Amino acid sequence: xxxxxxxxxxxxxxxxxxxxxxxxxxxxxxxxxxxxxxxxxxxxxxxxxxxxxxxxxxxxxxxxxxxxxxxxxxxxxxxxxxxxxxxxxxxxxxxxxxxxxxxxxxxxxxxxxxxxxxxxxxxxxxxxxxxxxxxxxxxxxxxxxxxxxxxxxxxxxxxxxxxxxxxxxxxxxxxxxxxxxxxxxxxxxxxxxxxxxxxxxxxxxxxxxxxxxxxxxxxxxxxxxxxxxxxxxxxxxxxxxxxxxxxxxxxxxxxxxxxxxxxxxxxxxxxxxxxxxxxxxxxxxxxxxxxxxxxxxxx
Numbered sequence: 001x002x003x004x005x006x007x008x009x010x011x012x013x014x015x016x017x018x019x020x021x022x023x024x025x026x027x028x029x030x031x032x033x034x035x036x037x038x039x040x041x042x043x044x045x046x047x048x049x050x051x052x053x054x055x056x057x058x059x060x061x062x063x064x065x066x067x068x069x070x071x072x073x074x075x076x077x078x079x080x081x082x083x084x085x086x087x088x089x090x091x092x093x094x095x096x097x098x099x100x101x102x103x104x105x106x107x108x109x110x111x112x113x114x115x116x117x118x119x120x121x122x123x124x125x126x127x128x129x130x131x132x133x134x135x136x137x138x139x140x141x142x143x144x145x146x147x148x149x150x151x152x153x154x155x156x157x158x159x160x161x162x163x164x165x166x167x168x169x170x171x172x173x174x175x176x177x178x179x180x181x182x183x184x185x186x187x188x189x190x191x192x193x194x195x196x197x198x199x200x201x202x203x204x205x206x207x208x209x210x211x212x213x214x215x216x217x218x219x220x221x222x223x224x225x226x227x228x229x230x231x232x233x234x235x236x237x238x239x240x241x242x243x244x245x246x247x248x249x250x251x252x253x254x255x256x257x258x259x260x261x262x263x264x265x266x267x268x269x270x271x272x273x274x275x276x277x278x279x280x281x282x283x284x285x286x287x288x289x290x291x292x293x294x295x296x297x298x299x
Contacts, residue, residue, distance in 0.1 A: 001291055002032060004281055005193050009200035011037040013207055016104070017072050019065075020044065021057055021090055022079030025166055026109060026158075026195050028052040030077060033196040042069060059089035070097050075203060077107045078146075086138035088145045099149065105206045106146065106153040107199055112188065112216060114140045114157065117263040120184055124268040125157075125214045133259050147213065154202060155214045156195075159267050162288065163192035164295040168232035172240075177229055178253075180261075182246035187260075188222040188267035191282040191291070201278045210276070218267035221284035228285050235293050 012018060012034065018041040020031045031043035031052065044065065045053035056063045060083075076098065083089045091098070098106075113136035114129040131137045146153045162168070171177040198217045205211065226243060233240045250258060272278045282288035 001193065001295070002029075002036060005033050005197045005200075006036045008279065008281070009033065009037060009197060010204040012039040012075060012203065013104070016040065016074045018042070018075040018077070019070070019073045020077045020079065022109075023050070023052045024079060025163070026161060026192055027077070027079040029163070029192045030079075030196045030199055033200065037200070057090075057093075059083060059093050062093075064093055070094070070101065073101045074104045076101070076103060076105075077109070077199065079109045082135070082138035082142050086134075086141055088142040091142075091145050091149070095149070099151070103151050105203050105211075106149075106151055107202070108143065108146045108153060108155050109195075110139050110143050110155050110157045111136060112157045112159045112218065112265070112267050113263070114143070115265055115267075118265040120186060120264045120266065122266045122268050125212070125216060125271055132263065143214075152206065152211060153213070154206070154211060156199070156202075157214065157216050157267075158195065159188035159190055159218050161190055161192060161195065162285075162292070164292045167289060167292040168228050168285075169236060169289060169292050169296055172229065172232055172236065172238055178249055178257075179226060179229055179240055179243050180246050180249040181226060181243045182224075182261060185246075185261065185264050186222045186224055186266060188218045188265070189228075189285055189288070190218050191288040193281045193291070194219065197281055198272060198278050201276070205276060212271065212276070215272055215276075216267050216269055217272060218269045219280060219282060219284050219288070220269065220273075222266040223285065228289075231286055232289055235289060 020027045020043040023043040023045040034041040042054040044057035046058040048056035115123045116130035143155045
């Protein structure tokens with residue numbers, strides 16, 4: 001919930017200006033939290049008429065932010081994925097402008113997919129990335145592009161993202177879910193409140209000189225999808241159908257869906273939560289779904 005994130009977050013330093021490039025699910029929430037804290041923040045979308053858009057940035061159509069948008073930016077967050085060539089569209093179009101900004105902190109939202117398959121074992125920031133999927137290989141290459149700018153950049157690696165409007169609850173209500181059993185398979189997750197909360201925490205730490213280059217942002221409880229769906233169903237008194245084996249279900253999956261099931265890993269948040277002392281708002285999917293339900297009921 002926005003109010004909870006705001007209450008535990010430190011505002012941006014005085015005279016700061018934040019730019020959020022890519023105002024999707026996560027980007028808009030980060031911008032909303034920053035605004036609620038009284039910060040000066042502008043958020044981009046590909047279409048300036050889209051909800052939450054303060055300006056447009058579309059690398060495909062060369063819609064580049066104007067000088068007044070880019071001027072004086074001290075904090076930059078990029079939520080934009082690699083382009084079709086595997087390059088970072090923000091660096092490709094705005095590298096010169098970014099290097100001329102009075103930047104104090106840059107956050108690049110990446111994916112824990114860069115770790116590849118660990119056979120269900122825990123991975124942390126010291127784990128050598130071994131991406132197998134092309135999209136994850138491209139993400140790792142984009143991480144390197146950001147790090148090579150020579151600016152104060154933090155790479156924020158995220159697992160499955162959920163929150164109000166995009167959770168197992170909505171999947172059940174809309175009938176867009178698969179109750180699939182693949183023994184030993186787990187997924188890590190993170191609620192958008194904790195993406196925004198962790199970012200504000202990391203910005204505050206960076207202002208005090210503490211800034212690890214790579215951070216995993218994940219909750220405390222990696223688990224299989226069946227447990228999450230069963231808990232979501234119990235919250236709304238919904239009877240789920242019979243569980244289907246992965247062997248059978250996989251025959252009907254798209255290549256994209258199959259690619260997610262081909263990797264199995266547990267994401268450690270020890271650096272963020274122990275070493276850097278970030279307190280998760282939603283420790284696990286049960287608390288996260290409780291928040292999603294409360295806002296679903298309000299709507």
